[in-house]
Amino acid sequence: MCFKKVILLLSILPFALCQDISDPSPFPRPLIIEYAEINGARLGDCLSVEVQLKCTSWRVAVEANNLSPWARIPEDCADYVKEYMVGKGYELDLQRVSNESENYARSASLSGDGKDAWIFDIDETLLSNLPYYEEHGYGLEIFDSTKFDQWVEMGTAPAVESSLKLYNAVLSLGIKAFLLTGRSERHRNITVHNLLKSGFQDWNKLILRSTEDHGKTATKYKSEKRDELIKDGYRLLGNSGDQWSDLLGSSTANRAFKVPNPMYYIP
Amino acid sequence: MCFKKVILLLSILPFALCQDISDPSPFPRPLIIEYAEINGARLGDCLSVEVQLKCTSWRVAVEANNLSPWARIPEDCADYVKEYMVGKGYELDLQRVSNESENYARSASLSGDGKDAWIFDIDETLLSNLPYYEEHGYGLEIFDSTKFDQWVEMGTAPAVESSLKLYNAVLSLGIKAFLLTGRSERHRNITVHNLLKSGFQDWNKLILRSTEDHGKTATKYKSEKRDELIKDGYRLLGNSGDQWSDLLGSSTANRAFKVPNPMYYIP
Structure with missing residues (x-):
């Protein structure tokens, strides 16, 4: 080691x-x-060149949505994922997607009628659960909803700083922010508390899973909620999420931005 | 250098x-x-660690469809992209997406009524233009359609071997192959010749851009062609393409597979 x-x-x-x-000697x-x-x-x-290559290839496949549903990261990529998350890689990728999103938002033609909208996912998009995943192998452990709920109920998840920057830029342009999360309705209060404490303000609506949404895939649940926004006359300019299930389905936004996340997969 | x-x-x-x-000495x-x-x-x-990090981040953003239309690769990623294309990285990524696609195809429930279909793009998906891009900076030069057409008209593009493997597996399952390409109808003969010479056979239909398709974005043109396939009763199980414009739009396939390509972007 x-x-x-x-x-x-x-x-x-x-x-x-x-x-x-400077000399052409062929000898080592x-x-x-x-x-x-x-x-x-x-x-x-x-990490060996072999592990770097293999695990980068795996991570690219995750980000390009090429992998089937997966339950945990490959065991031999455990050190690689940890290094990516705590090193510069994750931070660089977060900043890049935030900058791209902001450039797009600033160049988009807005109607100014209060119906321009942007959708944000919460976990690993606006709020970071990295302190939790540090304790749980950065995706190496099978997801434990009981333990994760206990973490959520602490309400201490820090902001993803690059997303907070984007969020504020989007609001400053007069675009309405809709927070669309897989979190349960019963976590509304602690989620609001956590968001405010981490610097997020003035969202238009916070949408959580109600009783009838449980059991639906995230793709289906989030598509239905986007359908409703479209029916209410909103134009979905952008959508930021760390899961493809945040971004695909019906009523997709003009531009979807995949926030990096090699730690877990939600269908 | x-x-x-x-x-x-x-x-x-x-x-x-x-x-x-083995000793904890803090001195270099x-x-x-x-x-x-x-x-x-x-x-x-x-390549320096800085360039590796920066250009990997750029490449991940390309594969995750996070970048705006871009005309050429970043100048300071020229060596990185070359290394990726001729080194192990590209090959590994190609094999991974081929394997994932094949696993999915083998596990998909097929109707067996001759209406199960898979769509394949051609350039950088079934056929490799790497010999051309080797001569043109691996995406560093602005795309020159005249020169590229001259290359196409030679009809010597080799197979992407991992895609040929997938292609044969898909056909062996009784799934119909539709080749949907941005190439022009006037290149039909040379394209057929090139495909056959590179080992591809027995596709159900080869769809090229006709006169009325010119000027449309690839997303629009390919969506319209998929709409027609759906109207003809086909079920689009899979879609393999190196551009997001091969995969997104209307009548999308059950699973879309993004074949790697950091060299160019087609809207």
Whole structure:
């Protein structure tokens, strides 16, 4: 295991592995380690090239919606997913999707009649459950709804900062925010409390699963709720969610933005 | 530049950069280069951690359909994209999507009435234009339709091998193959010739853009063609395409499979 100790070392000694070979000798020689200005070297550099390739391929397949329903991350990608989540990868991806979304929102032609709308999912989109998943193997453990509910009921999930930035930008343009979550209606109060505490304000409506929505797939439940918004005359400009089941189905938004999440899958 | 010479070196000397630190000394010390069994070390190891992170993030955003229309790859990802395409990354991703698609096809409940259908795009899905893009910066150059047409008219594009495997598996299950391409009707003969030469046979129909389809986006053109298939009673079990415009729109298939392609974007 070359794990935490290497983080320490690499945070002191960032490096790049490039050799300036000025003679054409075909024989192997010792590689020269050079100092570099970048400070991106982290835990992930300890994973073998093979694991990096394989698990990146798996993660890309997740983000492209190419995988069948899956219950937990591949066991041999456990360190990779952890590194991605706590390292720079996740943060970079979050910022990219937030920036893309904001650029699109700013360029969209708005009607200004109060019917321009944007849909936001909550978990892993507006609020981060990373403190919970840190304790549960970053998706390596099978999902335990009892334990997760206990976490939700603490109401302490931090904001996904890049999403808070997008959220505020969207509101500042006069677009209405609809929060459409798979959370249960019985968690309304704690969810409102958590959202406010984490900096989210002034949403138009918070939609949670009511009794009759339980047992439906997220795709079906969320599609029905979007159908209702369309019937009420809203134009769905954008939709931000970390699950494809947030984004696909009927009454889809003009642009859908897949927020990264390699930890779990909701059908 | 630590480019081709390092490929040479690394192909002789595969390595992993992991140190087994058994004492907790917080002081920097020389890193130890270890031999490893894997042979995945290539050109990409020359890219800085920063470029790897940034360009992987960009590529994930492409595959997740998070980017606005884009005309060419980011300039600072030119080496990264090349490495991905000629290295193991692209091949791994192709195999993964092919395997996922085949598993799904084998588990799908088929009617057996001759109306089970699968849609395949052609370019970068069944046939590879990599020999062309090798000569044109792997997406770094702005697309030149005249030059690309000259390449198409040679009829020498090789099969995407993983897609040929899927294609044959799909046919062996009794599913009808519909080839739905953005290529023009005037390229029908050379396309048929190229497909046959590369090993593809027995498709049910090859659909190309006719005069009235020119000027439509791929999403619109392909949606209209899928609408017609549905009207003809076909059930679209699967759809394989390297562009989201192959997969989204109306009459979408039960499962859509995004074949990797970081080189270009078609709306």
